[in-house]
Amino acid sequence: MAKIIVVTSGKGGVGKTTSSAAIGAGLALRGYKTVVIDFDVGLRNLDMIMGCERRVVFDFINVIQGDAKLKQALIKDKRLENLFVLPTSQTRDKDALTIEGVEQVLNELKEEFDYIVCDSPAGIERGAHLAMYFADEAIVVTNPEVSSVRDSDRVLGLLQSKTRHAEEGVEVKTHLLLTRYDKERVARGEMLNVEDVLEILAIPLIGIIPESQTVLKASNIGMPVVLDDKSAAGKAYEDAVARLDGEERDMRYEGEEKPGFFQRLLGKTG
Amino acid sequence: MFSFSLRPRRNKSAETAKERLQILLAHERADGESPDYLPMLQKEILEVVQRHLSVSQDHVEVKIDREKDISALEINIEIPGPSSLKVKAGA
Ligand SMILES: Nc1ncnc2c1ncn2[C@@H]1O[C@H](COP(=O)(O)OP(=O)(O)OP(=O)(O)O)[C@@H](O)[C@H]1O
Numbered sequence: 224m225a226k227i228i229v230v231t232s233g234k235g236g237v238g239k240t241t242s243s244a245a246i247g248a249g250l251a252l253r254g255y256k257t258v259v260i261d262f263d264v265g266l267r268n269l270d271m272i273m274g275c276e277r278r279v280v281f282d283f284i285n286v287i288q289g290d291a292k293l294k295q296a297l298i299k300d301k302r303l304e305n306l307f308v309l310p311t312s313q314t315r316d317k318d319a320l321t322i323e324g325v326e327q328v329l330n331e332l333k334e335e336f337d338y339i340v341c342d343s344p345a346g347i348e349r350g351a352h353l354a355m356y357f358a359d360e361a362i363v364v365t366n367p368e369v370s371s372v373r374d375s376d377r378v379l380g381l382l383q384s385k386t387r388h389a390e391e392g393v394e395v396k397t398h399l400l401l402t403r404y405d406k407e408r409v410a411r412g413e414m415l416n417v418e419d420v421l422e423i424l425a426i427p428l429i430g431i432i433p434e435s436q437t438v439l440k441a442s443n444i445g446m447p448v449v450l451d452d453k454s455a456a457g458k459a460y461e462d463a464v465a466r467l468d469g470e471e472r473d474m475r476y477e478g479e480e481k482p483g484f485f486q487r488l489l490g491k492t493g
Numbered sequence: 494m495f496s497f498s499l500r501p502r503r504n505k506s507a508e509t510a511k512e513r514l515q516i517l518l519a520h521e522r523a524d525g526e527s528p529d530y531l532p533m534l535q536k537e538i539l540e541v542v543q544r545h546l547s548v549s550q551d552h553v554e555v556k557i558d559r560e561k562d563i564s565a566l567e568i569n570i571e572i573p574g575p576s577s578l579k580v581k582a583g584a
């Protein structure tokens with residue numbers, strides 16, 4: 224049975240698209256047939272982060288409007304056999320998404336995929352609402368700072384009231400993904416720590432992704448960061464995906480690995 | 494398990510980023526506000542093919558690969574086997 228997972232946050236720029244790409248790729252690495260859908264109509268970005276931007280032919284809206292078949296719009300990842308991307312439209316506006324259209328596409332995807340990951344736009348408007356509406360589970364991406372935590376709380380409320388599951392009296396399973404976590408700034412008391420955020424939001428923690436240079440590099444070359452399994456951020460995403468898949472893993476919050484003296488000499492650091 | 498590493502690339506990832514953006518944006522700007530020519534193109538090609546063969550949208554695969562100087566547009570039309578193939582009269 225396919226699972227629909229929304230990656231959402233309320234606040235913009237906290238790492239939803241980065242996380243959608245990483246989690247999608249992580250699930251595919253674990254052998255699940257996975258599709259990541261970009262719901263950010265008008266601001267297409269997932270394709271860039273996943274490195275398939277030059278191969279976009281048709282998009283989500285074309286499929287909803289009957290101009291293309293779903294099969295034609297899905298882009299197969301070049302690295303991972305099980306990974307697909309459904310890009311959004313760059314030129315339409317968000318009104319082009321309809322609830323019936325979204326439902327129809329999701330139903331069709333459910334036939335073929337194990338996981339459907341929905342990359343939500345920022346905000347709590349139409350696009351964000353549609354991205355979460357059919358979700359079975361939600362990954363709430365939060366940065367350790369006040370406005371992000373506040374927006375996450377708002378989104379958690381919406382997940383339990385304005386989704387199909389909620390309307391049917393079923394709870395949407397929620398997971399907290401803390402991203403851009405800077406251990407040093409937390410230690411200096413400049414940023415909220417994990418315990419603070421958990422105490423306030425009171426949902427289970429699925430992972431802590433450190434603030435990391437590797438994330439930027441991964442986006443530069445269009446590769447989901449989870450594929451760099453040497454990096455702290457890559458490992459943290461890999462752990463989060465394992466937990467999503469039901470595995471128990473100790474929470475390790477490594478910061479960005481600082482290069483050792485010899486590595487620096489050898490110039491092997493990125 | 495295989496692994497990709499960003500490390501050996503050192504700081505060159507920004508160059509890759511620039512190149513990717515230049516290619517993509519050149520295409521997006523050239524397409525202007527109406528890049529939806531592909532659904533139209535597909536529809537028209539399909540109409541022409543359907544005058545001779547019975548194929549539907551399900552049998553069409555459109556691929557594009559945008560490069561710096563040249564892009565490749567690939568359209569594959571799968572023609573059903575002889576049993577289901579009904580060549581239209583006169584063709
Ligand atoms: N763990 C991290 N370490 C460092 N930078 C990060 C991390 N996660 C995300 N970023 C950076 O933060 C920026 C925003 O990330 P991303 O696009 O994933 O956010 P978003 O929530 O999808 O944004 P939007 O709300 O605009 O859709 C990007 O520049 C990304 O590289």
Ligand SMILES: [Mg+2]
Binds near residue numbers: 239342
């Ligand atoms: Mg995004």
